[in-house]
Amino acid sequence: MVQNNQHHHHRRRRNLLHNVDNKNRHSNDDDVDDQQNDGRQSINKDGNIIGEQNNSKQQQQQQHRSMNRNVFSHGNRSHVYSILSLPIWLRKIIISMSIMFIVYIYHHHYNNNQNRNQLQSSTNITMASINDNHLGSPFGQFKQCSNDYEQDRLQFKSCTPYKCGRFVSDSIVNDNEALELRLFAQTIFTMVQPNGGVAIFDLASGALSNGTQFINLYKLLKHLPDREKVIKQKIFDTFHVVRKKLLQTITMTFGIKSDHLYLTSPVFFTKINSKQAAKTLNDEYWHPHIDKFTYNTFHYTSLLYLATYQEEFSGGRFIFIDNDEKINNTIIEPKFGRISFFTSGSENQHMVEQVSNGERFALTIPFTCDPNKQVILPTTTI
Ligand SMILES: O=C(O)CCC(=O)C(=O)O
Numbered sequence: 001m002v003q004n005n006q007h008h009h010h011r012r013r014r015n016l017l018h019n020v021d022n023k024n025r026h027s028n029d030d031d032v033d034d035q036q037n038d039g040r041q042s043i044n045k046d047g048n049i050i051g052e053q054n055n056s057k058q059q060q061q062q063q064h065r066s067m068n069r070n071v072f073s074h075g076n077r078s079h080v081y082s083i084l085s086l087p088i089w090l091r092k093i094i095i096s097m098s099i100m101f102i103v104y105i106y107h108h109h110y111n112n113n114q115n116r117n118q119l120q121s122s123t124n125i126t127m128a129s130i131n132d133n134h135l136g137s138p139f140g141q142f143k144q145c146s147n148d149y150e151q152d153r154l155q156f157k158s159c160t161p162y163k164c165g166r167f168v169s170d171s172i173v174n175d176n177e178a179l180e181l182r183l184f185a186q187t188i189f190t191m192v193q194p195n196g197g198v199a200i201f202d203l204a205s206g207a208l209s210n211g212t213q214f215i216n217l218y219k220l221l222k223h224l225p226d227r228e229k230v231i232k233q234k235i236f237d238t239f240h241v242v243r244k245k246l247l248q249t250i251t252m253t254f255g256i257k258s259d260h261l262y263l264t265s266p267v268f269f270t271k272i273n274s275k276q277a278a279k280t281l282n283d284e285y286w287h288p289h290i291d292k293f294t295y296n297t298f299h300y301t302s303l304l305y306l307a308t309y310q311e312e313f314s315g316g317r318f319i320f321i322d323n324d325e326k327i328n329n330t331i332i333e334p335k336f337g338r339i340s341f342f343t344s345g346s347e348n349q350h351m352v353e354q355v356s357n358g359e360r361f362a363l364t365i366p367f368t369c370d371p372n373k374q375v376i377l378p379t380t381t382i
């Protein structure tokens with residue numbers, strides 16, 4: 001009964017509105033259709049309800065037409081009213097469909113954006129994750145050398161790379177060697193004030209960061225009778241073993257003569273923690289850089305990791321930046337005992353991600369083709 005009344009009421013409102021509509025519809029394309037619709041013609045002519053004889057199909061057609069007009073013709077107030085004239089069930093359908101449409105558009109847009117983000121991060125290649133165990137011959141890839149070696153090639157024929165590239169290995173340095181070096185670094189860094197985010201110790205010169213300054217540990221120790229307690233000879237012995245293995249690996253991988261490649265300076269330990277980066281030259285870590293130009297002595301860079309990503313620190317991954325859009329980058333996740341080595345020119349521009357938690361220890365061991373830039377490490381008889 002209530003429904004009947006409502007229905008009746010709606011139709012009456014609709015008919016009233018149709019009269020107004022008709023005035024506006026002379027130029028409307030729908031007119032042709034409308035003329036052909038008997039039910040509709042009677043409504044328009046009489047302004048009366050003849051719905052009883054109309055079957056529901058006709059009603060629906062009318063409602064659709066009136067809906068279409070309302071949706072597509074703007075600036076006509078009567079059209080707005082005629083939406084209200086639709087039966088509640090139809091209004092509900094329209095509203096739900098509109099909501100579904102909005103939700104669909106939103107999802108489509110959101111998914112597209114997400115895909116784009118995923119695509120960006122998925123195009124970053126993790127060359128060595130902490131879960132990988134790169135045993136045996138070094139794992140990596142060759143890359144065309146940049147033009148940075150043109151001059152070197154004339155000067156250092158049998159050492160300058162013809163094929164460049166980047167590699168990792170988890171089996172060249174053993175755990176004992178890595179542990180010894182790690183403990184040494186820890187001891188050294190407890191001797192100085194923590195400096196923002198980066199502490200540095202150069203094994204070649206003895207330079208040790210202390211706040212924003214550097215002190216020279218070797219000079220200080222010179223006058224200390226029990227200096228052997230601070231830096232044991234053993235650490236230099238271990239370092240020499242590691243250096244030899246790295247030199248062998250690099251020369252074999254890049255096909256150069258091992259007696260033409262030399263250790264160069266700085267040979268440095270770093271401890272990076274999550275605090276702000278220090279205002280010293282070590283700021284370089286956070287920025288994309290090219291070792292050959294940053295240090296001026298490097299032809300081949302090797303890195304020995306003394307801490308493991310995600311276990312001991314967050315962030316701090318090593319990233320080769322292969323293009324400016326920060327996609328298609330190659331990532332190395334630091335892992336205790338892992339080495340990476342690469343040619344130091346612009347073919348291997350890189351950076352270190354900010355460390356967000358914990359402490360990251362690493363040792364940079366560089367090599368040069370220039371005998372004049374060779375460095376011989378001191379012994380404890382410094
Ligand atoms: O610690 C690292 O992973 C790399 C540091 C670096 O880029 C450098 O020593 O030049």
Ligand SMILES: [Fe+2]
Pocket residue numbers: 289290291350
């Ligand atoms: Fe670097």
